[in-house]
Amino acid sequence: MEFVERRSGISLWRQIADQIRIAISNGEFSDTDMLPGELALAKRFEVNRHTVRSAIASLAREGVVRVEQGRGTFIAGHQRLHYPIGRRTRFSAGLAGQTRTLSGSLKESRMETASAQVAQALALDPGAPVVRLVRVSTADDVPLSRAISWFDGTRFPDFAERLAKQRSITAVLKSFGIDDYVRISTRISAHHADPQTLEDLRLSPGAIALRTEAINAEVGGRRVEYSNTYFAADRIELDIDHETPSTGL
Known part of the structure; x- marks a missing residue:
């Protein structure tokens, strides 16, 4: 279970996006090149699926991940x-x-x-x-x-x-x-x-x-x-x- 601060002044979706970004950089999802499903991430961070969806959407806008309808969320192939x-x-x-x-x-x-x-x-x-x-x-x-x-x-x-x-x-x-x-x-x-x-x-x-x-x-x-x-x-x-x-x- 990951730790997010609920009274830090930083939105939960932003904290989750940052932690997912770090996990990707550390190679945590390199075996599948995709993120766990929304439900699994919601359980991991103890938040609702809407918050997870917002975090993933922000990562997609930045090009960190790409969302394929019906297939899942894949890690973008580019490296720094x-x-x-x-x-x-x-x-x-x-x-x-x-x-x-x-x-x-x-x-x-x-x-x-x-x-x-x-x-x-x-x-x-x-x-x-x-x-x-x-x-x-x-x-x-x-x-x-x-x-x-x-x-x-x-x-x-x-x-x-x-x-x-x-x-x-x-x-x-x-x-x-x-x-x-x-x-x-x-x-x-x-x-x-x-x-x-x-x-x-x-x-x-x-x-x-x-x-x-x-x-x-x-x-x-x-x-x-x-x-x-x-x-x-x-x-x-x-x-x-x-x-x-x-x-x-």
Whole structure:
């Protein structure tokens, strides 16, 4: 029998969905590749079948399981992708060979004044102009990440326009004369995804997102990008690359 908290502030179906997700990750159902029936799960968690049905529906929306009418609930065949984080972290290169297709879309761009946090990360004065971009990356038509990035607005005033044409951060930086850049710090944490991340990554309320807060700089040390990237925790693993020298990881 599994344990669920009835006065935790987290809905029972969400707790059950999270526990089923963990059980799947641990290989508990690998012998059949399908979940027990609703009645068995209701008994396991001491809840009614409607609550179990809600939990399964949320997992199906996230692509963790698929429900086949009259047959049962099957575990989706996909495995987490592995994304290495090292001195030269590049999204497309890091996922190369793991997916059939990889694409990104620019969801939002604007010029704004730097907050104290953004200014410190980019070594700018507070209130300096910065370009803010929001991008969503997908693999095989499944959204993997939502990235919010900031760039020096004085140095890169038309960054968004160039990105719309070249569709690559690396390519845009090269167009500004920056041939190489490196990761100088990465901080990783886990959070319940906020509403916009839920929408962009097609997650259910209460889903967990892995967040990386990162700073990239030219090889000479001048900072070029500060980013907060949210990854769907069920779809990707972040691997720290210890073979390549790096700082702040």
